[in-house]
Amino acid sequence: MSTATAAIPPGAQGWTGEERRLxxxxxAAHALSHMHMLVFPPLFPLLRPELGVSFLELGLVVTVFSVVSALTQAPMGLLVDRIGPRRVLTAGLVTGGIAFTAFAIFGGYGWMILAGAIAGLANAVYHPSDYALLNGGIGSSRMGRAFSLHTFAGYAGGAAAPAAMLGLAAVFGVHGAVLCAGLAAFGVAGFLWLACPRDVAVSKPKRAEGEKPPRLLSPAILSLTGFFVLISLSISGTNGFAIAALVDGHQLSLATASAGLTAFLVGSACGVLLGGGLADRSQRHGLVAAAGFAAAAVLTLGVATLPLPGVAVVALLGLSGVLTGLCMPSRDMMVRAAAPPGQAGAAFGLVSTGVNNGGLIGPRLFGWLMDAGHPNAVFLLGAGFMAITAVVAALQEVRRR
Known part of the structure; x- marks a missing residue:
């Protein structure tokens, strides 16, 4: 933690200029990371005829990106704790910029797959580096709000990506659009390097001679990794299949079903902002997460089982989104509390692999339910995962106390 930040009394509410810059x-880096996840998918209809490949082959780039990111995120967390989050995050931004710039220059399907793999490696640095920087440079009384703004920036970046990529492609062509995504990474890397204080570093607690460092793979960290898997599973069905499930299961119009998904996504983003203040005011973050996911489970169950009009479905999904978003800053505070001293990067890197793993499992599971003719089961299973998530959060709070 920097000297300026450390001098702030724990109860002080004002943000320092250093904290704001950090x-x-x-x-900005987190927003760009979510944009980079969606550089290629919006361009698939344009890339397919240019590259002469199928949509299945195009989808392989997303799989490669996800697998590489999942396999390297935990090692990147260890690297963050060893050499510092500022260096690792800057290197990740530059690496992502190189990946997309290379495809923009050379083109071809092979370069696209290689760009996906390199971008997946770059994506692995964001969560461990981001959280380690915030953990080391933000006063503890403002940490919940810092986590919430960080998460909200990611949501905003992902929401802006499809329109931004298609708009850039309309002006500069497909390769020009991808080049812009690459150049943006170099710009954010430069801004990060200059804006982040040099003395925000990983805290290295002193230990007696021969004393072993605390164990990273503790029951708390392992259960939080499973907790992240459950969170990913609980919302992936709504994110990916809500529109199709509402059209087939509730016979809603496409416009109303789309409004339901939009309400959920907007509600999630608003909930994240609200949850930051709540996380700063509460010390029982596990109970906050448990209550939020339990209430969201009830609302999602209502969507699955009740014969509701379209307006009510949209309202319930919007409220469910607010509640799940509300839990995210408390989720991050739970990881912060469980992380061993000096190992925040490794802890966040490990538990964040749960998001990747849930993202690999969820779409296939919920897609299978849709193909089997059970659209309402998408919401039933989502509600079930939310309920289990609530139980795990409550147990985590009991364990911590």
Whole structure:
């Protein structure tokens, strides 16, 4: 933690200029990371005839990106704790910029797959580096709000990506659009390097001679990794299949079904912002997460089982989104509390693999339910995962106390 930040009394509410610069830089990097996840998918209809490949082959780039990111995120967390989050995050941004710039220059399907793999490696640095920087440079009384703004920036980046990529492609062509995504990474890397204080570093607690460092793979960290898997599973069905499930299961119009998904996504983003203040005011973050996911489970169950009009479905999904978003800053505070001293990067890197693993499992599971003719089961299973998530959060709070 920097000297300036450390001097702030624990109860002080004002943000320092140093904290604002740090948070802005980290939020910008997180927004870009979510945009980079969606550089290629919006362009698939344009890339397919240019590259002469199928949509299945195009989808392989997303799989490669996800697998590489999942396999390397935990090792990147260890690297963050060893050499510092500022260096690792800057290197990740530059690496992502190189990946997309290379495809923009050379083109071809092989370069696209290689770009996906390199971008997946770059994506692995964001969560462990971001959280380690925030953990080391933000006062503890503002940490919940810092986590919430960081998460909200990611949501905003992902929401802006499809329109941004298609708009850039309309002006500069497909390769020009991808080049812009690559160049943006170099710009954010430079901003991060200049904006982040040099003395925000990983805390290295002193230990007696021969004393072993605390164990990273503790029951708390392992259960939180499973907790992240459950969170990913609980919302992936709504994110990916809500529109199709509402059209087939509730016979809603496409416009109303789309409004339901939009309400959920907008509600999630608003909930994240609300949850930051709640996380700063509460010390029982596990109970906050448990209550939020339990209530969201009830609302999602209502969507699955009740014969509701379209307006009510949209309202319930919007409220469910607010509640799940509300839990995210408390989720991050739970990881912060469980992380061994000096190992915040490794802890966040490990538990964040749960998001990747849930993202690999969820779409296939919920897609199978849709193909089997059970659209309402998408919401039933989602509600079930939310309920289990609530139980795990409550147990985590009991364990911590």
């Amino acid at each position: 948070l802005t830089a980290v939020a």
